[in-house]
Amino acid sequence: MRLAGKTALVTGAGSGFGAGIARRFAAEGARVMVADINAEAAQVVAAEIGGVAQAVDVSDDASVAAMAKAAISEFGQLDILVNNAGVTHLPAPMEDVSEADFDRVLAVNCKSVYLTARHLVPHMKAVGGAILNIASTAGVSPRPRLNWYNASKGWMITATKAMAVELAPDGIRVNALNPVAGETPLLKSFMGEDTPEMRAKFLATIPLGRFSTPRDMGNAALFLCSDEASMITGVAMEVDGGRCI
Numbered sequence: 001m002r003l004a005g006k007t008a009l010v011t012g013a014g015s016g017f018g019a020g021i022a023r024r025f026a027a028e029g030a031r032v033m034v035a036d037i038n039a040e041a042a043q044v045v046a047a048e049i050g051g052v053a054q055a056v057d058v059s060d061d062a063s064v065a066a067m068a069k070a071a072i073s074e075f076g077q078l079d080i081l082v083n084n085a086g087v088t089h090l091p092a093p094m095e096d097v098s099e100a101d102f103d104r105v106l107a108v109n110c111k112s113v114y115l116t117a118r119h120l121v122p123h124m125k126a127v128g129g130a131i132l133n134i135a136s137t138a139g140v141s142p143r144p145r146l147n148w149y150n151a152s153k154g155w156m157i158t159a160t161k162a163m164a165v166e167l168a169p170d171g172i173r174v175n176a177l178n179p180v181a182g183e184t185p186l187l188k189s190f191m192g193e194d195t196p197e198m199r200a201k202f203l204a205t206i207p208l209g210r211f212s213t214p215r216d217m218g219n220a221a222l223f224l225c226s227d228e229a230s231m232i233t234g235v236a237m238e239v240d241g242g243r244c245i
Contacts, residue, residue, distance in 0.1 A: 002028045002222065003025055003225070004028070006030045006080060007031045007033075007078050007079050007080065008079065008082065009032075009033045009071045009120075010025070010033070010084055011082065011084050011112070012085030013042065014034065015038070015041055015045075016214060017084055018036070018085065018134075019045050020214020020216075020217050021221045022049060022051060023048070025080070025221070026051060028222055028226075031051065031052075031075060032046075032051040032052070033052045033070070033071050033074065034051045034054065035055075036054075036055070037057050039053065052070075052074050054067050054070055054071070058083075058108060058112035059111055061115055064112070064116055064119055067119075068119035068120050068123070077127045078120060078123060079130070080129060080130050080132070080225045081116060082131075082132045082225070083112060083134065084134040085112060086108060087104060088105065088146065088149040089104075089105055089149055092145055097147070110152050110155050110156065113133060117131075124170075124172050125170040125172065129171075129172055130172070130229075131173070131175075132175055132176065132221055133174070134156075134176070134179070135153045135236060136179060137179065137238060137243050138153045139152075139153030140154075140236070157236045164234030168233060174233055175229070175236070177217060177220055178236050179216070179239045179240060183211050183214070206242065207242030207243070208241030220237060
């Protein structure tokens with residue numbers, strides 16, 4: 001029960017890594033708001049873990065403001081914020097990615113971190129806590145043909161370090177996780193096509209020989225957001241089976 005008495009908000013928690021993090025937090029005693037653009041998926045996960053579902057478009061200011069208000073109203077105070085929601089564009093030469101896809105990737109992966117900070121950091125400054133941004137190995141060791149996704153995750157890593165320095169005096173720790181490709185709804189988009197051959201090609205780049213899982217992410221997130229990591233801030237921890245070595 002390492003998060004007993006804590007409250008947490010996890011975006012993109014209706015599936016994949018976000019659902020894994022929400023489940024792990026709840027198992028360790030936290031009250032969790034499961035936020036997702038897919039309201040039905042959020043409700044399913046929230047019902048499973050005894051949490052609270054919230055529909056949100058993390059790229060929209062009014063939607064994020066409503067989510068922040070709902071979380072504070074429901075919990076009284078928010079101790080943990082996990083910026084997990086993310087999207088990618090399909091693999092393509094950088095000059096062939098459409099402007100609409102570029103704008104969507106930057107809005108969901110980058111602007112969302114700004115918006116949650118805008119609406120939740122003032123509250124968290126009064127109570128302290130932890131912010132966790134889900135970045136990617138793509139921000140450390142980029143793959144070809146995912147250029148603008150890579151760039152968005154590099155942005156998130158830099159934002160994490162900048163936030164950590166600025167918010168440290170307020171007792172807020174800010175860290176990031178860099179997962180390798182995992183068994184989530186985004187896997188097919190990363191690969192372009194989900195075939196045994198393409199999976200084998202991806203797995204050949206991971207020394208431990210498997211994809212990351214929602215439980216892997218939940219375990220790492222639990223540590224960084226718990227009091228056990230009280231001296232850790234500004235870290236972008238790789239959960240990648242050795243991919244970035």
